[in-house]
Structures are given as structure tokens and as C-alpha cells.
Amino acid sequence: MSFEVAIPTRVAPAILPGSGGLRSALSDLFWRKPKLLLLLMLLPPVLWLGIVYIGSLFALLLQSFFSIDEFSGLINRQFTLKTYGDLLQAANLDIILRTVTMAALVTFASAIIALPIAYYAARYARGRWKALFYLGIMLPLWSSYLVKIYAWKLILAKEGILTWLLAKLHLLWLLDGWLSLPIVGGNSLSVSSTGTFIVFVYVWLPFMILPVQAALERVPGNLVEASSDLGASPGQTFRNVLFPLALPGIVAGSIFTFSLTLGDYIIPQIIGTSRLFIGQAVYSQQGTAGNIPLAAAFTVVPIVIMGFYLWGAKRMGAFDAL
Amino acid sequence: MRSDGSPSAPLGLKLAAAGGLLFLHLPVLLIFIYAFTTEEKSFVWPPPGLTTQWFAVTWNRPDVWEALSLSVRVAAISTAVALVLGTLCAAAVSRTRFFGRETISLLVILPIALPGIITGIALRSAFSLAEIPFSFWTIVLGHATFCVVVVYNNAVARFRRTSGSMIEASMDLGADGFQTFRYVVLPNIATALLAGGMLAFALSFDEVIVTTFTAGQQQTLPIWMLEELIRPRQRPVTNVVAMVVVLVTLLPILLAYYLTRDGDQIAGSGK
Numbered sequence: 380m381s382f383e384v385a386i387p388t389r390v391a392p393a394i395l396p397g398s399g400g401l402r403s404a405l406s407d408l409f410w411r412k413p414k415l416l417l418l419l420m421l422l423p424p425v426l427w428l429g430i431v432y433i434g435s436l437f438a439l440l441l442q443s444f445f446s447i448d449e450f451s452g453l454i455n456r457q458f459t460l461k462t463y464g465d466l467l468q469a470a471n472l473d474i475i476l477r478t479v480t481m482a483a484l485v486t487f488a489s490a491i492i493a494l495p496i497a498y499y500a501a502r503y504a505r506g507r508w509k510a511l512f513y514l515g516i517m518l519p520l521w522s523s524y525l526v527k528i529y530a531w532k533l534i535l536a537k538e539g540i541l542t543w544l545l546a547k548l549h550l551l552w553l554l555d556g557w558l559s560l561p562i563v564g565g566n567s568l569s570v571s572s573t574g575t576f577i578v579f580v581y582v583w584l585p586f587m588i589l590p591v592q593a594a595l596e597r598v599p600g601n602l603v604e605a606s607s608d609l610g611a612s613p614g615q616t617f618r619n620v621l622f623p624l625a626l627p628g629i630v631a632g633s634i635f636t637f638s639l640t641l642g643d644y645i646i647p648q649i650i651g652t653s654r655l656f657i658g659q660a661v662y663s664q665q666g667t668a669g670n671i672p673l674a675a676a677f678t679v680v681p682i683v684i685m686g687f688y689l690w691g692a693k694r695m696g697a698f699d700a701l
Numbered sequence: 702m703r704s705d706g707s708p709s710a711p712l713g714l715k716l717a718a719a720g721g722l723l724f725l726h727l728p729v730l731l732i733f734i735y736a737f738t739t740e741e742k743s744f745v746w747p748p749p750g751l752t753t754q755w756f757a758v759t760w761n762r763p764d765v766w767e768a769l770s771l772s773v774r775v776a777a778i779s780t781a782v783a784l785v786l787g788t789l790c791a792a793a794v795s796r797t798r799f800f801g802r803e804t805i806s807l808l809v810i811l812p813i814a815l816p817g818i819i820t821g822i823a824l825r826s827a828f829s830l831a832e833i834p835f836s837f838w839t840i841v842l843g844h845a846t847f848c849v850v851v852v853y854n855n856a857v858a859r860f861r862r863t864s865g866s867m868i869e870a871s872m873d874l875g876a877d878g879f880q881t882f883r884y885v886v887l888p889n890i891a892t893a894l895l896a897g898g899m900l901a902f903a904l905s906f907d908e909v910i911v912t913t914f915t916a917g918q919q920q921t922l923p924i925w926m927l928e929e930l931i932r933p934r935q936r937p938v939t940n941v942v943a944m945v946v947v948l949v950t951l952l953p954i955l956l957a958y959y960l961t962r963d964g965d966q967i968a969g970s971g972k
Contacts, residue, residue: 406877416878417793421805424790424849427782428808432846435823438830492724495717503710512722514958519725521900521954523907525926526943530728532930533735533744540731540746584725613711634814642816645910649930658818662913665822675826678819685815 443675452669462672466680471660475680478657481572482640485579486633489587492580493632494625497588501595502603516592520585528649531578535650537567565652575651582646583639587632594628595621630692637688641681657681729947736944741937755937765942768925775837775921776905779844783901784894786845787852792886795860812847820847821914828915835917843915844908848901855897855961856890863889896960899953907950922946 409416445454446461465471500512519527534541545551558564558571565571598621606616644658655663657677664674710718736755738748759765790809794802812820824843833839867889871881909923916924922942929939 402879403877406879409878410872413797417797417799420789420793424786425805425808427786428812428846428849431824431842432812432820433808435827436819438827439819439823442826442830492721495714496721499710499714499718503714510962514955515722515725517958518951518954519729521903521907522729522950523923523943523946525907525909525923525930526732526946527729529926529930529939529943530732533731533746534728536744538743538745543746581724581728584721638814638816642818643910644818645927658816661818661822665825671826671829674822678822681816682819 439675439678442671443679445672447670447672454671462676465673466676471677474655474657474660477654478641479684481576481579481656482637484576485583485640486587486636488576488580489584489636490591490629490633492584493587493591493629497592497595497625497628498621500588501592501598502600516585516588520589524582525645527582528578528646531574531581532569532650535567535569535574535577537569539569541568569650570652572652572654575647578646578650579640579643583636586635586639587629590631591625591628594625594631598624627695630695634685634688634692638681638685641684732940732943732947736937736940738937738940741935744936755941758935759938759941762938764920764925765922765938768920768922771837771919772906772922775840775844776902778841779848779905780898780901782841782845783848783852784898787849787897787901788856788890788894790849791853791856791860795857796865809850809853813850817847817908817910818914821911824911825914835915835919837919839915839917840912840919840921843911844905847908847911848905851900851904852894852897855893855900858961859890859893892960896957899957899960903950903953907946 442454443462444458444460445456446459447453448455496512496516500509500516504512533539536542542551542554545554554568557573558567563571563573565574568574568577602620603616606620607613611619642658644656644662647656648659657680661674661677664670664677734748735744737751737753739750739752740748787809790805794805820843824839824846828835828839863886867885868881871885872878876884907923909921909927912921912924913927920928926939926942926946929936929942933939
């Protein structure tokens with residue numbers, strides 16, 4: 380056996396020579412000045428969002444201080460608070476109140492439906508079931524918004540599946556009784572505020588489930604067992620242990636359900652009465668009425684409401700659950 | 702009482718959870734049946750008969766194809782813009798701490814945190830102040846703005862899991878900044894970007910509220926559907942389009958889920 384040692388004919392240098400040229404110069408520059416690289420990385424997104432988005436928001440805000448000339452219909456570009464005065468007319472306050480009430484009801488109902496799903500997914504679902512639950516929430520969240528509304532138009536129509544089902548169960552008197560009520564009733568469910576409410580809950584429900592589930596995932600299972608070991612009934616455990624721990628998640632979810640309901644104008648237009656919501660008022664003011672200042676002032680309402688809402692939510696620690 | 706293993710849920714909870722999931726899924730499944738109905742004028746249930754003729758009718762409708770093609774083009778370009786902007790922003794925010802970092806995350810999230818109608822009318826009033834006519838590009842401008850956040854969320858989650866020492870190791874081994882990006886950073890974040898891109902595409906493909914304000918006379922597929930919902934022309938065609946839209950949006954969501962499911966943060970949880 381020989382112990383030949385291969386003698387390398389050419390020793391590779393420990394440090395490769397620079398590849399030279401502009402590319403290497405740039406690379407070196409970024410290494411020496413990380414702040415410059417950071418600035419270059421941030422510049423495109425900040426410019427885009429700053430100019431396109433924040434710029435537009437300011438343009439909108441600016442317009443709300445203009446007014447419309449009632450005779451010519453032209454926009455008078457003079458600073459005035461007149462448009463905000465118009466906003467406080469009784470009819471407009473009605474629209475705001477109706478929208479906020481609907482948003483609160485929708486939020487409340489979504490929380491009730493979301494809790495059992497989120498709790499089951501967080502505590503009991505394992506392995507394949509967990510994935511199934513996750514997709515079961517994710518797919519409706521991402522499936523087409525208009526298709527979801529359309530599906531409910533099919534369901535709630537007078538000749539649709541819901542009426543058919545209730546007729547089979549001999550419960551039509553219940554539906555007719557409900558529809559004859561003032562405010563919530565109407566000719567059929569698809570032109571009643573009850574219909575609007577159902578569709579809102581349906582479309583925003585996944586936005587509530589996900590943060591509630593995230594909050595409940597962090598509750599250790601033995602906490603619930605400890606509560607029952609100490610003699611609490613399931614109801615007491617829910618009220619005193621689970622609910623307070625789920626609350627930040629519910630508040631986080633309510634940010635979405637509340638904000639989305641405040642700004643939506645398509646659902647009440649397709650399924651609902653002729654009574655307007657904020658979104659519809661904005662749309663008709665800027666479209667058919669051509670009163671962009673009033674439309675702009677209207678959009679300030681959800682912005683202000685959401686501002687207070689977010690401030691309160693932050694104080695309750697809801698952002699940790701997002 | 703057991704304190705480990707998997708306890709089984711109380712019956713009431715099981716029923717409530719199952720009921721909630723059925724509530725989420727049954728309405729969309731109904732569309733699949735309506736796509737085959739022979740009834741033309743109303744939404745009557747049960748369908749008087751089943752037919753596949755509406756698929757052929759829809760296939761031969763040029764307005765559906767035009768709307769679909771516009772939607773795909775808008776979504777593709779918006780996704781491309783969002784991918785670049787979102788990745789840059791995520792890289793900057795996750796790698797360094799600097800003054801105003803929180804503000805930047807807020808800036809990215811704002812377009813979807815505020816109701817869509819505000820984004821829409823803000824863009825519209827900006828276009829009218831700046832006297833920009835509506836075009837394909839005004840639609841893209843709006844879509845790209847709210848798509849950035851989806852890419853950003855996915856990329857930030859992935860950057861958080863990628864250790865910074867890999868980049869240093871690559872530099873120590875003599876790679877320059879561009880090589881490090883090409884051979885170390887990009888392979889690490891590729892699946893997150895793919896997932897983010899798909900979700901951005903799905904978001905743009907489905908968007909209707911902002912689009913109604915930025916589109917002018919053009920019709921994307923959601924705008925076409927909205928028109929049909931408000932002023933129905935041929936209901937069976939709407940049924941078929943609705944069913945196809947459900948199937949088409951299903952794919953990117955499932956793919957995005959499988960691409961990122963090993964991570965601690967799964968794509969799509971913040972729409």
C-alpha cells in the first residue's frame with residue numbers, strides 16, 4: 380500500500396477575488412451601508428402606498444370640505460363645513476343609526492355561531508380533522524363574495540329552497556308571521572332586513588371564527604379540567620374561564636365584522652329593503668346624485684367609528700389575538 | 702378524570718360546530734345544482750328538470766369571455782406588482798429595526814382594514830382631482846394596493862422563521878449580495894411568495910367593491926356578475942358562471958394552504 384499524497388497543483392485562495400464590475404461595487408456598497416439598502420427596499424412600497432393610497436385618502440378628506448352648488452350641481456372648491464351640516468340631517472342620521480345597529484347585531488350573531496366552531500377546532504380537532512376544520516373555514520372565507528350573495532338570493536327567494544323546506548315541515552305560518560312584522564319583515568325574505576342580516580352574518584362569519592380560534596388555541600386544556608375539578612358546572616366554566624380568554628379573539632373578529640358591515644353596499648342592495656345603508660348612501664351620492672362632497676363626508680363616519688373601535692380594541696388586547 | 706390524551710367533545714358542542722360548518726358550506730353547494738336547472742325565469746326549488754345545455758350557452762357568450770379575460774389580466778399584473786412591493790416591504794421590516802417600522806406595517810394593512818368603499822371612493826376622487834381617465838391601469842392601481850398586504854403577511858411570516866445567520870454564512874463564503882439573494886434568500890421564501898401570490902390573485906380576481914369605483918365602462922368578471930344580480934338578463938348563464946368561479950377560486954386557496962401548512966402561520970388566515 381502506498382500513501383501517496385495528492386499534491387494540489389493550484390491552491391484555491393481562501394477568499395475569492397471579487398467578481399468586479401458594477402454588480403460587485405453595488406453589493407459592496409450595500410454591505411457597507413445597510414441603511415442605504417433599507418431605504419432602497421422601502422422606497423417603492425412606501426411611495427406606492429403613500430402616493431396612491433394615503434394621497435387618495437387625503438383627496439377624499441379634502442373633498443368633504445368642499446360643497447356642491449345646489450343650482451348648478453357644480454362642486455364649489457371653497458373650504459366649508461356646510462357638507463358636514465348636511466350630514467347631520469335626520470334622514471342621514473337614520474342611515475347611520477341603521478347601519479351601526481345592523482353592524483352590532485351581525486357582530487353579536489357571528490360571535491355566537493363562531494364560538495362552538497372555534498372551540499371545537501381548537502380543543503378537540505386533531506390531525507386530519509384539524510386540517511379539515513381549517514380548510515372548512517378557509518374555503519368559505521376565500522370563495523367569491525358575489526357568488527355567496529347569489530347563493531343566498533337563490534335560497535331566500537319566494538319560490539326558493541327555504542320556503543319549500545318550511546312548507547314540507549308545515550312551518551310556513553312561522554315564516555309568514557315573521558314577514559308580517561314591521562322593520563324585520565317584507566314581501567319575501569330576499570327583500571327584508573332579516574335577509575340582509577342573514578347574508579351579512581354568513582359572509583363575515585369566517586372573519587370571526589379565525590381570531591376566536593387563535594385565542595382559544597392558547598388556552599391549555601387542563602385549565603378547563605381544573606375548573607370542573609373545582610366543582611364548576613360546564614356553564615360556569617364557560618362564563619368564568621373560557622369566555623374571558625376568548626374575548627380578545629372575539630373583539631379582534633368583531634373589528635372585521637363591524638368594519639365590513641359598515642362599509643358594504645352590495646349586500647343590502649341585492650338582498651334587502653329600499654332603506655339605505657351608509658355604503659349605499661355613499662355610492663348613490665357620488666354616482667347618481669353627483670354630490671361627491673357629501674359622499675366623502677359620509678365615508679368619514681365609518682372611519683371615525685372604526686378609529687374609536689380600534690382604539691378600544693387595542694386597550695382590550697385584541698391585537699395580540701390577530 | 703383524564704388530563705391527557707384526546708377527550709371527546711360534549712354532544713351539544715359537536716352539533717353546534719357541525720351546524721355552523723354546514724351553514725358555511727351548504728349555500729355554495731346549492732349553486733352547483735342550480736347550474737343544471739331547466740328553469741329560466743325564476744329560482745324555483747326543486748328544479749323542474751336537469752340539463753347541461755347552459756354550459757354550451759355560456760361557452761358561446763362573448764361578454765363572459767371578455768370579462769374573464771379582463772379579470773385574469775388585471776389579477777396577473779396586480780399580483781406581479783404586489784409581489785415586488787410586498788416582498789421588499791417584508792424584507793425591510795423583518796430584517797432591521799428602524800424608526801417608523803410600526804407605521805409601515807400599518808400603512809400596508811390599512812387598505813384592507815378600512816372598508817373597501819373608502820378605498821374605492823378615495824381612489825375615484827383622486828382620479829377625478831388629478832383628471833386621470835378610467836382605464837385598465839386605474840383598475841390595476843386599486844387592486845395592487847390592497848394585494849400588497851397578502852404577499853407581505855406571507856413573506857413576513859417566512860422571514861421570521863428564516864435565520865439571519867444563513868445570509869451571513871453565504872456572505873462569509875464569498876457570495877455577494879445578489880448571489881445571496883438568488884441562491885439563499887429566494888429558495889427560502891419561494892413557497893411563501895408563491896402562496897402569497899396565489900392569494901393575491903384570488904383576492905384581485907374576486908374584488909368588486911373597489912373595482913366599481915375604478916373601472917369606468919369596463920367589466921371584470923365580478924362586475925359582470927354584479928350587473929346580472931341587479932338586472933338579470935339570463936339567469937342560467939349566471940348560475941353556470943357562479944359555479945365555475947367557485948371551482949376556479951378553490952384551486953389557488955388549496956395550493957396556498959399546502960405550500961405553507963408546515964409553518965406556524967398559514968397563508969390566508971388574514972384576508
